[in-house]
Amino acid sequence: MSSLQGHADSATDLPARHVHVEHVMGTVVSIDLRNCDEEEAVPGARSVVRWLHEVDALFSTYRPDSHISRINRGELSPAHASAEVAWVLQRCEELRQDTAGYFDAWATGSLDPSALVKGWSVQRAADALVARGLTDFCLTAGGDVVSRGGRQGGLPWRIGLQHPKDRGALAGVVLAGDLAVATSGTYERGEHIVDPHTRTPPTGLLSVTVCGPDLGTADAYATAAFAMGREAADWTLGLDGYEAMTVLDDERVLLTPGFPLADRAGESR
Structure with a gap:
């Protein structure tokens, strides 16, 4: 999923940072x-990197030897793909049904589950870090972010949402503890998202940001909402456990009631 760049503010005075x-x-x-020492941090970071490269090898639509590329060429049946690929494809179908078909891994005519895979894989990496006993961290992949715990002094993470028309500005800042944040739009990769029902790029929006407990789901919901065009804001009001910020093409910003946007003083609204 293309995303507007999300990132965590850096803290300069916290010891034990990696x-x-x-x-x-x-x-x-x-x-x-x-809040961890090198003996904990280094193997934790290495485990994340190793896992994400494994995911890339399986799911890349650019690598000719990936399972996704082989499925698209008819060389590999989904039934004989890896367990990870089988799970992702099943989840894609569930999400297609949950979003009235607006999330569709086959939207472009060939299999491309990327709008789930990045968020899903980063979420799994975060869960693995927690299992290692790491409690305070932020993982960022393009515009997808998973945070746990906080920064120094119990302060929440501040996740900046790139303004879709101004690379030097933010559309907003999310205050986060244990949270997943995904943004979908055309800022990074152009018009790569299509409405699966019309096979044309959606209109009326600049970006949709979705936050909630699971990054894979948030990523897919953000993609589906963006594909809906101007219907996105109404649809996100019905999401269970997830909140959204929709930026329309006239730069109006629409928020669901619980979206954790920060004001200029750094307090949540």
């Missing part, structure tokens, strides 16, 4: 670990 940046899955992934 940051790693990796180019993988066609984007930049940053791993920001807090």
Whole structure:
């Protein structure tokens, strides 16, 4: 999923911080670990990087040897793909039904589950870090973010949402503890999202940001909402456990009631 760049503010005075940046899955992934020593942080970051490269090898639509590419060429049946691929394809079908067909891994005419895979894989990486005992971190992959715990002094993470028309500005800042945030739009990759029902790019929107407990689901919901065009804001009001911010093409911003947007003083609205 193309996304408007999301990122966590850096803290300069917190000890025991480890940051790693990796180019993988066609984007930049940053791993920001807090309140942990090197013996915990380094293997944790390495495990995230290793997992994301494994995901890229399986799901890339650009690598000819990936399972997705082989399925698209008819060389591999989905029934004989890896367990991870089988799970993702099943989840894609569930999400297609949940979104009235607006999330569709076959929207472009060939199989491309990327709008779920990035969020799903980063969420799994975050869950693995928690299982290792790491409690304060922020993982960022393009515009997709998973945060846990907080920064120094119990402060929440501040996740900036790139303004869709001004690279030097933010459309908003989300205050986050344990949260997943995904943004869908045309800012990074152009008109790559289509309405599966019409096979044409949606109109009326600049971006949709969805936040909630699971990044894979948030990623898919953001993609589906963007594909709906101007119907997105009404549809996001009915999401269970997820909140949304929709930026219309006239730059009006529409929020669901619980969206955790911060004001200029840094307090949630």
